[in-house]
Amino acid sequence: MGTTAKALSLLNYFTRSRPLVGLSDMARLSGLNKATVYRLMGELAEAGFVEQVGTGREYRLGPAVMRLAALREHAVPMRDVAAEVLRDLSDATQETAHFSLMQGRTLSTVTYAYSPVHGTRVTMEDADVLMLHATSSGLAVLAYSAPDLVGAVLEGPLEARTDQTITDPAHIRRMLDEIRRDGVAESVSGFENDVHSHAAPIFDAESRAMGAIAVAAPTARMDAALAARIRVAVKAQALRLTRMLGGLPPPDYPRNTPDTVAGHAPAPA
Amino acid sequence: MGTTAKALSLLNYFTRSRPLVGLSDMARLSGLNKATVYRLMGELAEAGFVEQVGTGREYRLGPAVMRLAALREHAVPMRDVAAEVLRDLSDATQETAHFSLMQGRTLSTVTYAYSPVHGTRVTMEDADVLMLHATSSGLAVLAYSAPDLVGAVLEGPLEARTDQTITDPAHIRRMLDEIRRDGVAESVSGFENDVHSHAAPIFDAESRAMGAIAVAAPTARMDAALAARIRVAVKAQALRLTRMLGGLPPPDYPRNTPDTVAGHAPAPA
DNA sequence: ACCATAGGTTCATATAATGAACCAGAAACA
């Protein structure tokens, strides 16, 4: 591991629950020598990536990251990133792919992509609002949401959009357990008749589910083979999108595709 | 300069107008050997600070900065605090207010607020870099900076952004004296034509000028009455923001609004 | 007074960074 990689890896020891890290702590966490950490942190501090503060001269993340983040957001807006991922996802599955973000307590569609292969397809509208209990995207988010949000949703009136919408809170809780095991949510005609969809959550930098991407197909076309392909693809692309947006899946999120990060001359996903 | 510092300095060649940088360009810009840049960029890429994209395999800022920025923001909600102050400042003056922070030897904009009152207004961009000698914010910071920084800035080439930019070091030094007397800096079309701005420094816990807030108005609208209102407001809000961020103005900072509250609860430092 | 911990510093050693030269491929140009 190069010196620079070591220095940058130190930044990963700052978390939401541990915003301040002292020199000795950092040495312990990283397994590096204290003197090494001291010098690396010094260089990071000079560049504004960390700063020292407080009585114990502890370190925290510095202002430079804010500036870079502003530039990154300008260079790579979230919608464009998502659009690229959805393009690949709909190409891979030959079905409609869409991306939705939590806004308050509702999930609203940001962008989507159609596959030109089939004459029939599930169609979407911008800013569609998805019900949390009745869509695969909603369930994917719920499965990784704080218990109080889940409770609030399941206690509230659960509207049945179709005669196949699942409205039994106990049943939904069992589904959430299943989703946490697989990493993929599923909904069969729960929101619109004759639509079968699979979704996987998108996580933010604090590993909170901030949204989901989903693949929606006509039930008539769904079979075991297609479902299997979709499940793999939607999960892989969700992880990719999470990474591209600077998010981090929670440690317990199931990964069946260990994305071995090769050097920087890399395989296009 | 350490290897890590070199690697991190490469990130500064990404700007709003140059979001993509190729390997050779980066080597030219930084003055480093191409092979060196190649390896450093490789390490940065592995850590997610940059990523390669496009036909020319050019680099751009990576998702990692978004993640770190979210953590920084969580640890130091400076942006939120500043946003509130700027809101009040722009309401009080009915003009554009902005907040910039020193990063190394440059001043970069963190956040800003517009007033909805007038149809015309000065507009800002996130991560705008302000020249120290040619903006009111820069002058406000310089006036309270260490002599060696002032010397370094005034010795260096002083770019004239407009035909009204003041580039005479002696003249600037006289202005700095004036700023120290008033506590407020002023710039008339020094950075952008037809923009008249007033600024006051923000101090950190060690009473060093870490940034500034400013009010920028179209020159057409500026008159004695507006200028007087702005000077009072920007200074008061700068003191308030300094306090909210845990900073402390130096003892010689002029205060014309003595907020000596004769209560029995002592002012929080 | 004592021990354990902290941040910070030193210097001989070893490891990692460096850069000139070199590929191979893609445009630009004639």
Place this chain on the structure above:
DNA sequence: TGTTTCTGGTTCATTATATGAACCTATGGT
């Protein structure tokens, strides 16, 4: 079409840089 001149990427002997055990000083706890 061949030639030039870019590009990103690679090699390897040389050199400079990073490293870590030990040390220093201060502080908080017992």
